Amino acid sequence: MSVYEHEVKALLSEAGVPVPRGVVIHERDFTAAGQLAEPLVLKAFGPGLVHKSDAGAVILGLRAADLPAAAAEMRSRLPDVAGFLVEEQADAGVELIVGVVRDVAFGPVLLAGLGGVWTEALRDTALGLCPVSERDARRMLDSLRGSPLLYGLRGAPPVDMDALVKLLMTVGGPGGLWERLELGEFELNPVIAGPSGVVAVDARYVPA
Ligand code: ADP
Ligand code: MG
CATH class of the missing domain: 3.30.1490.20 (ATP-grasp fold, A domain)
Incomplete structure (x- = not known):
């Protein structure tokens, strides 16, 4: 079975994740x-x-x-x-990866980190057991080596942290998407975060 990007995005949008x-x-x-x-x-x-x-x-x-x-x-x-x-096309911003991975021992785990073209090169990601709390979500973002990018580096405006935390909660929080897409893994890469909101511009679902 292959689930296309636009199908995953329809589901995301319905769940409250902003998509283009x-x-x-x-x-x-x-x-x-x-x-x-x-x-x-x-x-x-x-x-x-x-x-x-x-x-x-x-x-x-x-x-x-x-x-x-x-x-x-x-x-x-x-x-x-x-x-x-x-x-x-979304305005440029900080590109993040947000996903759910299934760990054999721990079960569903929320992943967040620097994404887009930087994903493989930087390997700057944080993990949290689902369901994450809002405090967990903020801690995950703050623990990234690249977190200064989120708070506005060298005159760049800070990204909308509340919108970003809300997105993390919609994916990995109580009643989040991790519960609905029961066995599969999924990945939003990138989520583009800017000063006035966030948007998931790519989405992939890998059924179990
Ligand atoms: P891939 O399958 O190669 O990951 P993506 O859909 O992620 O394809 O597109 C590649 C890149 O193009 C993204 O990492 C992002 O930088 C940019 N991009 C894709 N869609 C949009 C969009 N709607 N708005 C802005 N940038 C986009
Ligand atoms: Mg992509």
């Missing part, structure tokens, strides 16, 4: 994307597309008028494209 506004396109008609605010992001989805940017299946900074040509180019290059997700 977007539309799913299956054919060649991109008029539905006209209702979205530019700049836009084009992402192809299909059974074999897991690490989308490695495959060249993500393009940022598009105008609605660019979509048909960009999509046709992706289709010609990628083997099995099932469709496209077109979404609004």
Whole structure:
């Protein structure tokens, strides 16, 4: 079973995790994307597309008028494209990873850390047993080596910590998503945190 990004995002949105506004396109008609605010992001989805940017299946900074040509180019290059997700591009911010992993001994564990392109290189993550309390969530964020990035480094505005803590609670707190997606693992990478909110711009679910 493969669960596509837009399907995971629908579930996240329903649970109260902010995700970008977007539309799913299956054919060649991109008029539905006209209702979205530019700049836009084009992402192809299909059974074999897991690490989308490695495959060249993500393009940022598009105008609605660019979509048909960009999509046709992706289709010609990628083997099995099932469709496209077109979404609004979030403003730049601090990119975080938030996820739930299943530990054989401890069970479901909330993971939070610096994400996006930095995930593998920095390995700066914190763990907390689900369900985490709000205090646990704040401690996890404060324990990151990169936590000064969240509080505003070198003149950058601090990120909306309350919104970030709320997101962590929605994922790993009491009654959180960790309970609903019973056996699988999932990962929001990145969550982009800015001065006036947070948004999960990528989401992946790995069924058990
Ligand atoms: P991948 O499957 O490669 O992880 P992502 O969906 O995470 O694909 O997209 C790759 C990168 O593009 C992200 O790490 C993020 O920096 C950027 N990105 C993706 N979607 C958006 C968006 N809606 N707004 C802003 N940036 C985005
Ligand atoms: Mg990603």
